[in-house]
Each structure stands twice: as C-alpha cells, then as structure tokens.
Amino acid sequence: xxxxxxxxxxxxxxxxxxxxxxxxxxxxxxxxxxxxxxxxxxxxxxxxxxxxxxxxxxxxxxxxxxxxxxxxxxxxxxxxxxxxxxxxxxxxxxxxxxxxxxxxxxxxxxxxxxxxxxxxxxxxxxxxxxxxxxxxxxxxxxxxxxxxxxxxxxxxxxxxxxxxxxxxxxxxxxxxxxxxxxxxxxxxxxxxxxxxxxxxxxxxxxxxxxxxxxxxxxxxxxxxxxxxxxxxxxxxxxxxxxxxxxxxxxxxxxxxxxxxxxxxxxxxxxxxxxxxxxxxxxxxxxxxxxxxxxxxxxxxxxxxxxxxxxxxxxxxxxxxxxxxxxxxxxxxxxxxxxxxxxxxxxxxxxxxxxxxxxxxxxxxxxxxxxxxxxxxxxxxxxxxxxxxxxxxxxxxxxxxxxxxxxxxxxxxxxxxxxxxxxxxxxxxxxxxxxxxx
Amino acid sequence: xxxxxxxxxxxxxxxxxxxxxxxxxxxxxxxxxxxxxxxxxxxxxxxxxxxxxxxxxxxxxxxxxxxxxxxxxxxxxxxxxxxxxxxxxxxxxxxxxxxxxxxxxxxxxxxxxxxxxxxxxxxxxxxxxxxxxxxxxxxxxxxxxxxxxxxxxxxxxxxxxxxxxxxxxxxxxxxxxxxxxxxxxxxxxxxxxxxxxxxxxxxxxxxxxxxxxxxxxxxxxxxxxxxxxxxxxxxxxxxxxxxxxxxxxxxxxxxxxxxxxxxxxxxxxxxxxxxxxxxxxxxxxxxxxxxxxxxxxxxxxxxxxxxxxxxxxxxxxxxxxxxxxxxxxxxxxxxxxxxxxxxxxxxxxxxxxxxxxxxxxxxxxxxxxxxxxxxxxxxxxx
Numbered sequence: 138x139x140x141x142x143x144x145x146x147x148x149x150x151x152x153x154x155x156x157x158x159x160x161x162x163x164x165x166x167x168x169x170x171x172x173x174x175x176x177x178x179x180x181x182x183x184x185x186x187x188x189x190x191x192x193x194x195x196x197x198x199x200x201x202x203x204x205x206x207x208x209x210x211x212x213x214x215x216x217x218x219x220x221x222x223x224x225x226x227x228x229x230x231x232x233x234x235x236x237x238x239x240x241x242x243x244x245x246x247x248x249x250x251x252x253x254x255x256x257x258x259x260x261x262x263x264x265x266x267x268x269x270x271x272x273x274x275x276x277x278x279x280x281x282x283x284x285x286x287x288x289x290x291x292x293x294x295x296x297x298x299x300x301x302x303x304x305x306x307x308x309x310x311x312x313x314x315x316x317x318x319x320x321x322x323x324x325x326x327x328x329x330x331x332x333x334x335x336x337x338x339x340x341x342x343x344x345x346x347x348x349x350x351x352x353x354x355x356x357x358x359x360x361x362x363x364x365x366x367x368x369x370x371x372x373x374x375x376x377x378x379x380x381x382x383x384x385x386x387x388x389x390x391x392x393x394x395x396x397x398x399x400x401x402x403x404x405x406x407x408x409x410x411x412x413x414x415x416x417x418x419x420x421x422x423x424x425x426x427x428x429x430x431x432x433x434x435x436x437x438x439x440x441x442x443x444x445x446x447x448x449x450x451x452x453x454x455x456x457x458x459x460x461x462x463x464x465x466x467x468x469x470x471x472x473x474x475x476x477x478x479x480x481x482x483x484x485x486x487x488x489x490x491x492x493x494x495x496x497x498x499x500x501x502x503x504x505x506x507x508x509x510x511x512x513x514x515x516x517x518x519x520x521x522x523x524x525x526x527x528x529x530x531x532x533x534x535x536x537x538x539x540x541x542x543x544x545x546x547x548x549x550x551x552x553x554x555x556x557x558x559x560x561x562x563x564x565x566x567x568x569x570x571x572x573x574x
Numbered sequence: 575x576x577x578x579x580x581x582x583x584x585x586x587x588x589x590x591x592x593x594x595x596x597x598x599x600x601x602x603x604x605x606x607x608x609x610x611x612x613x614x615x616x617x618x619x620x621x622x623x624x625x626x627x628x629x630x631x632x633x634x635x636x637x638x639x640x641x642x643x644x645x646x647x648x649x650x651x652x653x654x655x656x657x658x659x660x661x662x663x664x665x666x667x668x669x670x671x672x673x674x675x676x677x678x679x680x681x682x683x684x685x686x687x688x689x690x691x692x693x694x695x696x697x698x699x700x701x702x703x704x705x706x707x708x709x710x711x712x713x714x715x716x717x718x719x720x721x722x723x724x725x726x727x728x729x730x731x732x733x734x735x736x737x738x739x740x741x742x743x744x745x746x747x748x749x750x751x752x753x754x755x756x757x758x759x760x761x762x763x764x765x766x767x768x769x770x771x772x773x774x775x776x777x778x779x780x781x782x783x784x785x786x787x788x789x790x791x792x793x794x795x796x797x798x799x800x801x802x803x804x805x806x807x808x809x810x811x812x813x814x815x816x817x818x819x820x821x822x823x824x825x826x827x828x829x830x831x832x833x834x835x836x837x838x839x840x841x842x843x844x845x846x847x848x849x850x851x852x853x854x855x856x857x858x859x860x861x862x863x864x865x866x867x868x869x870x871x872x873x874x875x876x877x878x879x880x881x882x883x884x885x886x887x888x889x890x891x892x893x894x895x896x897x898x899x900x901x902x903x904x905x906x907x908x909x910x911x912x913x914x915x916x917x918x919x920x921x922x923x924x925x926x927x928x929x930x931x932x933x934x935x936x937x938x939x940x941x942x943x944x945x946x947x948x949x950x951x952x953x954x955x956x
Contacts, residue, residue: 174922181919307920318789319878321885332919357920393867397794400750400858403943404794406920410939411798413918418802418889456875463877464601 156361164369171366176211182332184352190298192224194289197237200304202374203363209248226288227256229264233380240375255292283532290349305353308360311405314412316390327416332356614831618654621819625671627662637672639773641764644689644844646829648779656697675702676767678760696838710759711735713766719902750859751944758904765812775815783825783872786882787864794860797940800906802891811907901938908938915942
C-alpha cells in the first residue's frame with residue numbers, strides 16, 4: 138500500500154492517526170493542529186486576559202507537562218502576554234512525588250518558568266505517607282484530594298495571583314460526567330463540566346485565599362493525543378502512577394470511557410457535550426438560567442481532585458459503600474421509618490461519601506423540610522482557617538481534626554524524619570536487649 | 575440469577591407474610607411466590623394511578639398504546655395490565671383506559687411472528703398490531719426531512735418505503751450507528767402509530783436497568799440534552815405522553831417474574847442471548863456496552879442502578895426548548911437551532927455557520943454522529 142499523505146498539508150507522509158477523528162496527519166501538522174485547537178478553546182472562552190499571571194498546577198505528569206509546553210508555545214506565538222509560573226504540590230509520597238518533582242524542576246528550567254513547591258507537611262503538618270500510616274490505604278485519596286484543592290489555592294495566594302490552570306483533559310471530564318451520573322450527584326455534574334470554576338470572592342478579606350479562578354484549557358483534548366503530543370515533542374515527563382489506591386468509582390467510569398472510545402472515537406467528546414447540555418437541565422444550577430444569575434461562574438469548593446491514577450475495572454470499593462447507603466435509604470423510605478433514622482444515616486455518611494440526592498417521598502414532611510429541596514450551597518468561610526466553605530468548618534479542617542485527634546500523645550515535630558525515628562527505635566531495642574541480657 | 579437464589583433461600587420464610595416458604599430474595603428480603611407477585615404488581619400499578627376507573631370519563635375512553643418487544647419486560651407489562659383491566663372490570667363494570675399493542679418487526683426474523691400469534695392467543699382482548707420498521711417512511715407526516723437523510727445519490731421518489739430503509743442502513747458506517755438509527759426510527763414509528771390509532775400516550779416496558787442503560791447510552795451518544803424526555807414519565811416533544819410503568823423494577827426481577835408466574839409467559843418471551851460484547855469493537859454498539867455494564871452492576875449494586883434513574887428524573891427540560899426547531903431524525907427540539915456537531919467549544923475549529931456546515935440537514939448533535947455527512951467525509955466517526 139502506498140504511504141498516504143497528510144490530510145492537512147498534503148505534502149508530507151502521514152505518520153499519525155489522530156485518536157480523536159482518525160484523520161491521518163504528519164508530525165508537524167499534528168503538533169500544530171493540537172496547539173491550534175487549544176488556542177481556539179482559550180480564545181473562544183476568553184480564558185485569559187492580557188498581562189495575567191497564571192499558575193500552572195504542575196505534577197510532572199503528561200497532562201500538566203503538555204499544558205505547560207503548549208501554553209508557553211501559544212503565549213509566544215499569539216502574544217497572549219501571560220506570565221506563566223509552575224506551581225507544584227508536594228503531597229509527601231516517597232518513591233512517587235519526590236521523583237516527579239525532579240521532573241517539574243527540570244521543566245521549570247527547560248521552559249524558563251518560575252517554580253513554587255508547596256508541601257502538605259508545611260500546610261497541614263501531615264505528609265500523605267503519614268496520613269496513610271494513620272488511616273490505611275483505603276480512603277486516603279479523599280484526604281489527598283481535599284488537601285490538594287486547598288493547597289493549590291493557597292499556593293496561588295502565596296504567589297499573589299488569582300488564576301490556576303490544571304491539566305484535566307477530555308477523558309477526565311467525560312469520566313467525571315459518567316461518575317456523577319452513577320452516584321447521582323447532579324450539582325457536581327453541572328459544576329465539573331464548566332471550563333472555568335471559581336470560588337467567588339468574599340472581598341471582605343483580601344488576604345483570604347478565596348478568589349481563585351480555576352480553568353482547564355485541555356478540557357477538550359483527548360488523553361491519547363496528549364500522550365502523542367508529549368511523545369512527538371520529546372517532552373520530559375514522569376509516568377509512574379501514584380502508589381496509593383485509586384478511586385474505585387472513577388476506575389469503573391474510566392473503564393467504560395475507554396470501551397466507548399474503542400467503539401466510537403468521538404464518544405469522549407460526545408460525553409463531554411452531553412455533560413454540558415445536561416448541566417443546563419439541572420434545577421437551580423447557574424447554567425440553567427442562561428448564565429445571567431448572580432454568579433456566572435460555578436463554585437468549585439468541593440470538586441474532588443481525581444488523581445486520575447485509577448485503571449481497569451474497579452474492585453468496587455466505594456461502589457459497595459454507596460450501594461449500602463442507598464439501599465438502607467430505600468428501605469427506610471419503604472418502611473416509612475421516622476426521621477431520626479434517616480437523618481442519622483445522613484450524618485454518618487457525609488464524611489467519606491458523596492452526597493446522594495435521591496430520597497424518599499414518604500418521609501413525614503414537617504421536620505424534614507431542609508432535606509426536601511436540594512440545598513442551594515451558601516458559601517461562607519471556614520471558622521478555623523478562613524478558607525471558602527459551604528460548611529462551618531471546611532472539609533480539610535474536619536479531616537485534619539480527625540487526624541490530629543488520633544495522633545500519638547508524644548508530639549511529633551513538623552520537621553519529622555522517619556529515618557531518625559527508625560534509628561531511635563533500633564537504639565531502644567538495643568537497650569532492651571541489654572536490659573534483658 | 576433466580577435459579578441460584580431459589581436454592582439459597584431454601585428453609586427460609588417469606589419476610590412479608592411470615593407464613594410461606596420463600597422462593598427468592600428480592601432486594602435482600604426472602605419472599606414467597608404470592609408476595610413476590612404482589613410486589614411486582616404494586617410497583618406497576620403505582621405508576622398507573624392516573625388511569626384508575628374513577629379518573630376516567632365514562633363517555634370518552636382514554637386509549638394507551640403498549641410498545642411490545644417480546645422481551646421479558648414488555649410481555650410482563652402486558653400480562654400485568656391485562657390483569658389490572660380485568661380487576662377494574664370485575665370491580666366497577668368498566669375500565670380506566672383502553673389498551674392497544676404494537677410490535678415493530680425487524681427484517682429477516684420469522685420467529686417473532688410465531689411468538690406474536692401466541693401472544694394474540696393468550697391475550698385475545700387486545701388489538702395487537704405488527705408493523706415493519708420501514709412503515710416509518712409511510713406513517714411519519716414530514717417525509718421530506720426523513721427522506722433527506724438518505725444519501726444524496728438516492729433517487730428518493732422511486733424508492734418504496736422498504737427500499738428507503740435498506741438504502742439508509744446501507745449508508746451507515748458502523749454497527750452502533752445502525753443500531754442507534756434503528757432505535758430512533760422504532761420510537762418514531764410507535765409514536766406515529768399511537769397518534770393514528772387515537773392513543774393519548776405510549777406505555778414502554780423499560781425496567782429500571784434499561785432506563786439506566788439508556789441514560790448512560792444517550793449520554794455517550796451526545797444526546798444528553800434529550801434525556802428528560804427519554805427517561806421521565808410525562809409529555810414529550812412528540813405531542814403525546816410517555817410512561818414507564820416498570821421503572822421501579824430491575825430487569826432481573828422481571829425475568830424472575832416470568833419464571834415464577836409460569837405459563838403462558840415463558841413461551842411468549844423471545845429468548846435473549848446473554849449479552850456478550852463482540853470481540854471486535856467494529857461490531858459492538860454503545861447500547862451493548864451499557865447493557866453489559868449495568869447487567870454486571872445490577873447483580874451486586876441494585877440501588878446504584880435505581881439511583882441513576884432517579885437522578886436523571888430530576889433533570890428539567892428548559893422552557894425554551896418547547897418551541898425550538900426539531901432534529902430531522904429523532905425529532906427532539908434542538909435549542910437555539912444548534913444543529914450538527916459544530917458551533918460549540920469542543921469543536922475547536924470555529925466554523926462560522928453551523929447550519930451550513932451540517933449540509934442542509936437539520937440533525938441534533940447526537941444524530942449527526944450516526945448519519946454520515948455528505949459534504950465533509952473526514953468528520954464522520956469511524
């Protein structure tokens with residue numbers, strides 16, 4: 138078979154089969170097309186303003202590395218006039234994050250960008266390794282996600298800027314759409330499909346970390362094309378996945394997305410489109426009123442940072458938890474049990490589980506009014522740390538309180554190093570030996 | 575599966591009546607035969623409340639059309655509605671509604687007609703019509719837009735309805751496109767038949783599981799905008815109401831019902847081969863994938879299945895869509911006339927005139943993925 142020519146320039150040999158629409162392109166045309174599409178996303182949504190300082194949430198992985206590279210290219214090519222800074226969060230996971238941070242440091246040099254690294258230990262007094270030691274591998278992703286969300290905002294505030302871009306791609310968004318349908322979370326469905334999310338400014342205190350805009354310029358870019366772009370541009374990225382357990386729910390949705398992509402390559406984009414359209418159908422959403430309501434940008438406080446490391450069909454970890462919660466709700470509703478039972482089961486669920494919406498219609502009316510209508514989130518400030526939150530105490534502070542409560546009585550300093558601990562234990566054992574002998 | 579459950583519950587008493595031996599476990603409760611049958615009937619009749627005798631005008635019989643596919647679900651629905659009408663007659667001497675039945679044939683399968691005649695024998699009181707799918711090219715009033723979907727080379731005027739259907743399917747490039755278009759046309763045919771036979775609503779036999787499949791499948795096809803009309807009970811843009819009386823019953827419960835009730839049901843249901851995704855993704859359809867996915871979720875996580883359906887039911891169609899222009903294929907209103915796959919963020923090209931780009935056809939985003947474009951062959955999905 139004769140080699141086919143690039144569908145775009147019609148001169149070079151086509152080397153790349155675009156995952157998105159199966160068109161055949163040569164290497165330079167693929168790179169330009171990919172960049173032009175991101176440029177289109179940026180300009181058509183008016184994502185940036187001239188002179189804006191922007192933090193790129195950089196993990197050293199393929200998505201954020203490609204994002205940094207493309208933004209640098211476009212900033213120069215189209216003269217956006219942006220000041221780009223890399224912002225990395227050090228979760229404190231040995232054998233994973235320390236290596237990927239080395240990649241980010243190299244990227245900073247390669248792209249000539251300023252780099253700011255902020256650690257969980259510095260912010261919260263806990264590294265993820267310590268959290269896992271305490272809570273076990275199961276459910277630690279909740280901590281990591283909640284902590285990371287605030288960490289990026291705090292890092293942005295520290296850098297004195299108000300806009301963070303993240304490397305979420307079309308596959309991530311499509312996954313989130315399916316995942317939120319599966320767990321029945323409409324408010325979050327309507328929030329996560331938006332390209333820009335923001336924590337609306339409370340204005341009162343400029344020092345608070347509240348008015349941070351988040352956006353995902355790669356929202357419509359296929360994961361496979363990001364990998365191809367990184368490969369053909371010889372980008373330096375880190376590809377090991379997080380060593381702790383993946384989110385089972387996301388894994389289940391991810392497997393489904395990959396299967397859909399095989400059947401119809403456009404399916405990922407189609408799910409994103411459906412998600413955007415459905416966001417307009419969610420009652421009480423900002424999208425529903427044609428964006429003329431008070432806040433035109435969805436709040437993003439509780440959006441969970443999927444670490445995107447899940448793979449394969451899930452073992453069903455939190456599927457089972459949700460199933461249990463839902464079926465006990467159903468049983469309560471069928472039996473028309475009294476309110477004490479339903480409310481307590483709700484209270485119990487708030488921490489580890491996504492809020493479920495579907496509830497009984499048979500439950501007695503009067504004392505239950507607050508639960509009847511899906512609560513419209515009212516944003517306030519966390520009483521402990523001042524971070525924007527719909528609750529009195531923000532999620533991170535709640536989690537921290539739990540962690541600190543169980544911390545051993547003998548206080549461990551922030552500058553804690555496991556090696557020292559190990560040697561002192563060894564010494565203690567030696568002394569014991571001596572004592573015994 | 576029901577058989578396995580029966581062996582599991584030997585020696586257990588029914589949790590509802592606490593008298594009889596349980597025959598199977600339903601949502602963690604062991605139930606006896608009678609209580610299980612009552613459980614299924616209650617769930618169905620709850621959704622037929624508005625068609626009770628006391629709500630019926632004695633001078634004007636309301637007529638409903640049941641769409642029969644000869645699967646376990648729709649056959650069960652027919653059986654239960656027959657039972658409901660019989661009860662209504664014996665209690666009050668009249669019924670709350672009249673029932674017609676329609677079956678849409680798929681070409682080249684004769685086994686259907688055999689089952690269908692058995693259904694006619696078992697339920698002789700109803701008018702059970704059987705229509706070929708190509709009748710959609712006869713019954714739909716707006717033939718022009720429907721024929722516009724055929725490839726441009728086709729000389730539409732000379733083709734019979736059957737030939738039109740063959741030509742249309744011949745132009746579709748993937749298994750999933752063929753299945754998606756067939757399902758859409760089936761819905762439109764049922765709607766047109768309902769209208770022509772004076773029915774004010776259509777009863778669909780979709781179980782909870784099927785509705786959950788549909789939710790995710792429509793999402794995956796880019797048709798998320800039309801979900802409120804495909805999953806919820808009530809008025810639709812077709813100009814009549816859709817109702818899903820089996821919406822609270824899982825597929826596995828309906829399969830068990832057919833077994834438990836016994837004759838004549840098992841002989842009426844077409845055997846559906848267990849869903850097995852084809853090894854080649856070329857022959858797999860999006861519907862297959864979702865069916866497989868929820869069949870596995872249903873086994874251990876039934877509440878998640880029903881939660882998907884309940885959640886989708888909360889989506890509200892926006893007011894403006896009621897007078898929006900409709901898609902040529904699925905007939906759903908497209909808000910702002912945003913036809914085709916262009917003219918939104920994910921398009922990333924900025925084509926100025928979306929209508930022009932969709933080559934004169936007025937197709938919604940999702941249907942554009944199925945019908946190959948005549949002007950821009952690179953845009954079709956493989």
